[in-house]
Every structure is written in C-alpha cells, then in structure tokens.
Amino acid sequence: MYLTMFDPSTRLAATTTLDTLETPCLILDADRMDRNITRLRNRLDGMGVSLRPHLKTAKSIDVARRVMSAPEGPATVSTLKEAEKFAADGVRDMIYAVGIAPAKLARVVELRSEGVDLVVVLDTLEQAQAVAAASRDAGMRIPAMIEIDCDGHRSGVVPADHAQLLEIGKILAAGAELRGVLTHAGDSYKGGGVAEQKRYAEAERLAVVDAGRLLRDAGLPCPVVSVGSTPTAHHAKDLTGVTEVRAGVFVFFDLVMAGIGICQVDDIALSVLATVIGHQREKGWIITDGGWMSLSRDRGTGKQAVDQGYGLVCDLEGNAYLDIIVADANQEHGIIAVRPGSDARLPDLAVGDRVRILPNHACATAAQHSVYHVVRGGSHAVETCWPRFGGW
Amino acid sequence: MYLTMFDPSTRLAATTTLDTLETPCLILDADRMDRNITRLRNRLDGMGVSLRPHLKTAKSIDVARRVMSAPEGPATVSTLKEAEKFAADGVRDMIYAVGIAPAKLARVVELRSEGVDLVVVLDTLEQAQAVAAASRDAGMRIPAMIEIDCDGHRSGVVPADHAQLLEIGKILAAGAELRGVLTHAGDSYKGGGVAEQKRYAEAERLAVVDAGRLLRDAGLPCPVVSVGSTPTAHHAKDLTGVTEVRAGVFVFFDLVMAGIGICQVDDIALSVLATVIGHQREKGWIITDGGWMSLSRDRGTGKQAVDQGYGLVCDLEGNAYLDIIVADANQEHGIIAVRPGSDARLPDLAVGDRVRILPNHACATAAQHSVYHVVRGGSHAVETCWPRFGGW
Numbered sequence A, B: 001m002y003l004t005m006f007d008p009s010t011r012l013a014a015t016t017t018l019d020t021l022e023t024p025c026l027i028l029d030a031d032r033m034d035r036n037i038t039r040l041r042n043r044l045d046g047m048g049v050s051l052r053p054h055l056k057t058a059k060s061i062d063v064a065r066r067v068m069s070a071p072e073g074p075a076t077v078s079t080l081k082e083a084e085k086f087a088a089d090g091v092r093d094m095i096y097a098v099g100i101a102p103a104k105l106a107r108v109v110e111l112r113s114e115g116v117d118l119v120v121v122l123d124t125l126e127q128a129q130a131v132a133a134a135s136r137d138a139g140m141r142i143p144a145m146i147e148i149d150c151d152g153h154r155s156g157v158v159p160a161d162h163a164q165l166l167e168i169g170k171i172l173a174a175g176a177e178l179r180g181v182l183t184h185a186g187d188s189y190k191g192g193g194v195a196e197q198k199r200y201a202e203a204e205r206l207a208v209v210d211a212g213r214l215l216r217d218a219g220l221p222c223p224v225v226s227v228g229s230t231p232t233a234h235h236a237k238d239l240t241g242v243t244e245v246r247a248g249v250f251v252f253f254d255l256v257m258a259g260i261g262i263c264q265v266d267d268i269a270l271s272v273l274a275t276v277i278g279h280q281r282e283k284g285w286i287i288t289d290g291g292w293m294s295l296s297r298d299r300g301t302g303k304q305a306v307d308q309g310y311g312l313v314c315d316l317e318g319n320a321y322l323d324i325i326v327a328d329a330n331q332e333h334g335i336i337a338v339r340p341g342s343d344a345r346l347p348d349l350a351v352g353d354r355v356r357i358l359p360n361h362a363c364a365t366a367a368q369h370s371v372y373h374v375v376r377g378g379s380h381a382v383e384t385c386w387p388r389f390g391g392w
Helices: A030-047 A061-067 A080-088 A102-113 A125-138 A162-175 A186-190 A194-217 A230-235 A255-259 A362-366 B030-047 B061-067 B080-088 B102-113 B125-138 B162-175 B186-190 B194-217 B230-235 B255-259 B362-366
Strands: A003-005 A025-029 A050-053 A075-077 A093-099 A117-122 A143-148 A177-183 A224-227 A244-247 A270-280 A285-288 A312-314 A320-329 A334-338 A354-358 A371-375 A384-387 B003-005 B025-029 B050-053 B075-077 B093-096 B117-122 B143-148 B177-183 B224-227 B244-247 B270-280 B285-288 B312-314 B320-329 B334-338 B354-358 B371-375 B384-387
Touching: A025 A030, A030 A050, A030 A061, A030 A230, A061 A080, A061 A384, A075 A080, A080 A093, A080 A102, A093 B270, A102 A117, A102 A125, A117 A125, A125 A143, A125 A162, A143 A162, A143 A194, A162 A177, A162 A194, A177 A194, A186 A194, A186 A230, A194 A224, A194 A230, A230 A244, A270 A362, B025 B030, B030 B050, B030 B061, B030 B230, B050 B075, B061 B080, B061 B384, B075 B080, B080 B093, B080 B102, B102 B117, B102 B125, B117 B125, B125 B143, B125 B162, B143 B162, B143 B194, B162 B177, B162 B194, B177 B194, B186 B194, B186 B230, B194 B224, B194 B230, B230 B244, B270 B362
Parallel strands: A025 A371, A050 A075, A050 A244, A075 A093, A093 A117, A117 A143, A143 A177, A177 A224, A224 A244, B025 B371, B050 B244, B075 B093, B093 B117, B117 B143, B143 B177, B177 B224, B224 B244
Antiparallel strands: A025 A270, A270 A285, A270 A354, A285 A334, A312 A320, A312 A354, A320 A334, A371 A384, B025 B270, B270 B285, B270 B354, B285 B334, B312 B320, B312 B354, B320 B334, B371 B384
C-alpha cells in the first residue's frame, strides 16, 4: 500500500566510500553474493531441479534480477507487496508462499489478470473454498498449492491426514487449479550437523513426494512438488520427485547460517556500517551508532553454540575481529565488547572510526533499511545503491 | 537520505475499517494516546519541569504535533533524519540525544544555519574537540550537552570522574557552547516495583544535579539539566534542580511498560492488525499473517515475570484475550497459542477472522511500518492515516 522511494536529490556521489557514507547504513558485498548464488545454482543444476529463489530476504529488484535464473522468474515471495513490485519489473512466475487470507484474493486476481502466474498456498478447506469461490467470481482458475507440514514447525496439512489433503485437492481441482504441493523444513534452522541436515532434507522431500503421490493416485493433478529452506537446499543428497527448490537467505547468508555450518563467516555478504561514538573503557565497551534499529532485534544466534550478540564486528574490509561482538544494543547505540570467556583484545578504535557488523539474520537486518550500498571484496568504494522496499 | 512516502494512489477510503484494511498493518488508538500524553503532561506540570518528548518512538509529524507542548518544541530525537524531518515541519528546539559522531556535525551545522536550535550530546574529549573545531569552521557556537552515566547502563561520563567532566566542559565553554548535562536511567526498564523506580528516578536526578553543580562551581555554565526515561518520569517524587524531562514510549506504552507496572495493558495505544490464515488444532495453534516482520523481533517481555511472546492478542475492539499470546513468529507467520501454564481457552477464530496484537516494545514494532491507521476507542472506523518515516 505504501512505497519506499529513493529521494532523487540524494543520489550516490561518484566518490562515496565506506569512509564517507552516513552511518548506520547497509552494505552489500556483491562478490560474496555472486559466489553464494553460483554455489547453490550449480548444486541444484547438478541435481536436475530448478531454483525458485525466495525474494523476501532481499526485497530488491536489483538483487532479484541477479538471483533469478531468468527475468520472468521463477520466484517465491512472502507478501503481495513483493508480488506487485516484482510483477511491475517483469517477473511473471511467482508463488506467494504464505497461507492465503481470503480477503487477499482480490489482489491475486488483479495480478493474474495482468498476466502474472501468481500461485497461492493453503492448508485448510475454508481457504480452498475461498479460492474456488474467487475463481468462479473472477472467471479464472486461480492456481493453489497445498502446504504440507513436514516437521511440525508451522503451517501445513499433517502428512498422515490423507483425508484433509484429498478433500482440499478435490475442491481445488474442481473449482480452481491444483498446482501441486509445497513444504518448508523450518526445523532445519536448528542445525545439528551434516547428517542431521541430510535427514531434514530427506524428510522434507518425502513429505511432499508422498503427498503428491497420494493426490495423483486419487486422480488429481500435482505437477509441482516444491521444497525449500537454505539448509536443506545445501544438504539434500537426493531430490527425486521434487521439481523445484525454494531458498532465500542463501543469497546473503548470515551468522545463524554460519552457526549451523551452512556457510563460513566470510561468505556473509551483508553488513551494517557503524561509527564509534564513545567508550566505557573500564568496562571494555566501545559504543557505536549501530543500535538495534539498524541491526534489528534478531538474536537468532542466542540459542546457538556461539552467541554472536547483535552481530559480529569486522574491519572496514569485511574481515571479522576475533571474538568481538555487539554485546548489547539500544535503539541507536551498539555496545561492542569481547565475547564472554574470550581473552581476545578489543581493537584500538577511536571516536569516528568505523566498523562493519555481520547480522544474525539477514532477512531481519535488511528489513531495517531502505537501500543496499554495494561494494566488492575489500574495496571501500561504493559501486552503486540498490533500493529495497518493505510493507505489505 | 531516503524518504518513505505515502503512495498517493492508495489514500484512505472513507469507509475503511478494521474489517477491510489490508493486513498486517499498524493501528493507533488515539483515545489511549491522548490519555497517555495528558497523564504525563499533568504530572510534570505539577512538578514544575518541562516535557521534552522523545520523538523516536513515533517518528511521525502528526504524533509529534500532539505530544509536544508547542509546534516549535521542545523535542528529543535519536537520529539526524528525525531532526531534519521535524525541522521541515517547524520544530525549532531539539536535542539529538545520541553521542555525536564527528562526521555528522556538517548536518548539524546545516540545520542550525536554518534557525533550528539543534543540540548535540557527547561524553568524550575527542567529541568536545570535534564540536569546538566544527564551531570554529562554521563560525557558530554549536551547543552540546555532556551525557552523564547515572546507572552504568550505556554511555556517559561516570559521575565520579570529575576531571573528565570539567575538561569536557572547559573545551565546550571555550570553543562551542556548554548547554548543560543530560542522563537517561536505562536501568529503570528492568522494573522492580514502585520503591525501586523511585530510587532509579532519584539516582537519575542526583547524577545530573551533582554534575551541574560541579560545572557551575568551576565557573562553567549549565543552564539545562535534563533527565529522562518513561519509568522514572512517571515515578520521580522530587525533580529539584532538573529543568526538563525526556520520555518517549509513554505516548503509546507497550507490554514491557505494563510488565513493570508503568501502565495497564488497556493503556497500550499501538497494535498490529492481523488475519487468521490457518490452524494446527491438535497443537492449539492459530496461524496469522502477523509475523515478526510486522511485530518486530523484540522479545522484551522474555525476561519479565510474564513473558508475552511476540505480543498479547486482543479482539478487534482492543480488549485483550486472557492469556492468549503470539507464542512464536516467522517472517510473515504468527503462531497464536494459550500462554504456557494457563488453562484459558483459545478463542474461536476462523480463517479470515482478525485480531489486534499489542507489542512488546512500541518503538521496535512501530519501526516495522510506514503508516499509523488511527482509530478511537472500540470503534472499527479508521479515522485517518498518519505516515511515519525511518532511516538515518
């Protein structure tokens, strides 16, 4: 409903660098991003499944163009606002991967009328009936996928509930379009090592492959069989029966993903640039202007083996300081300190010096900003700015 | 640097109600807000000190006009973006209450050149020297306040460090303008009951009153003596020697403030409107489209006696359901459940039904949105929309 727009009076100066940007702000290392995209694309190409990237992480047309295999998609979105923004940029093949609220079907119909193959997701009879009713009213068959709950994490039809699955399938096939089945192994974010991740991936695969078979055995169509989470996408050994993989955070990675071994710390493409504004030397604190408003309130590593506080501190070239974290944060203040239990030395940073802070959770941190400042490798030069949007 | 703008094509229809708004979105009960403002204003009027409201909570010109005692201020801000936006609306008296980074002084000088009495805050010699240098370069005396660390919470000169306080004071008085002293009792958010809050308030007062006396005894000026936090503002018994009180979250209140007894749950003016999109009945879960993107990742009640999860669930009129909380949240999914240990019954909510969710932390939740939808009391009618902004 509301647009976040670039202010055209403040376009990037040719000489903008990490030393001159206003802080705090969001930095994107495009070299790291490109490497992350290539890594997953190569992996899935080798397994014969297509990648349907989840654009909720970046919410940026510029990133979307780089992460999608073609300008028309496929892609996954988490809001209708994303669907509308990406459709306006030419994306034509999207799944809106959050259970559809009946009142949102009017916007779905509008996008489909414009030639966008937007697919909805659902797991209840009420939603299937609403999609069928909206299809009848609009004179078009709205495609829907049935969400399967592969791990008890969130939404979806429980795999054992064959009756529910078939009944939803019949309503969709009769009154709308049954496009397929979809699941998300949300529990894979808990980690547990490579063997455990392979088990998550196989459970994710089996949940939808079995559901698809059940539908087909009942004479119902199920052309699309969709799985997706960054950890399982990187660990699945076998994707037989799966037609596509959705993943989002792989494009940037973050400390939560590094904490469960899906990436290395120096794969993380996103950081927040902050300026030192003071010290509490007797406490071993460096105070910066990078508080939770710029880092987000996400404390996703708080339950992991290594708690990164509100983020891991790097120098301006993006190299992490050993055991130096944002130990606490207020709205516009970050408190940098040595990680508890470490005998690392606090870096010698004066008032006015700058650091880059790696995020716990890329989706949450990026959402606090309206623009990516794009750098490459260890360079301080800001190549360009890519706007991002929020809202619903 | 970047503006969040209303999309003029989607202005509010006259018939917009809580039943027709796109979800998730932010709701502001203006009756509750007005009551909260009146409560603190009356209290401080009775104590003979002025209120300098912190506008970082609302980041809205419409709310600012209602919470300030006059269109010109005084006010407090947490970013230069706030200072610039409010200055453009006529606010002329502001403290930027985050330690100044030397590189930000150019924007301070620009605003002061336009007739805005913008005051900076600092606690180091380096910052005082930078303010003096910028004053010399700009041919104007930039006013600065010295931050005092009343409770070891964050920034500020330690009260016992008289030498540091006097040296900063001398640099400012000689080369800039020493406007006064300022502190923030951040520890008061921990609660502890009325007697404890009165102790926090008295410690906050003494820290700045003593610092002011030290400066004056050394022949230095100290016209402004500023304290501020919502809990201490509501509990201070004596404010002798204090000239002004800063407070921010009192305007909306939130579950953290209710949890430490500063307000009642039905004083909370802010909520997130969300739609039911599914159930996991055997688990006792209702799934909504109100995930952490709309609620924020703030889990501020997690350390309180009553953990409210990601928020407390209310009906559309704003009445809280007994012991029904958002127990967990993903980016665009909220999981509503009965609070652990309670024998309350889950409300009977169908797919498409709507709820309002009270936030843990108003500043963090409001920051996830670009507009307030204003209602009054239990009415479903949306009176108007007030845009809000973010960024730095």
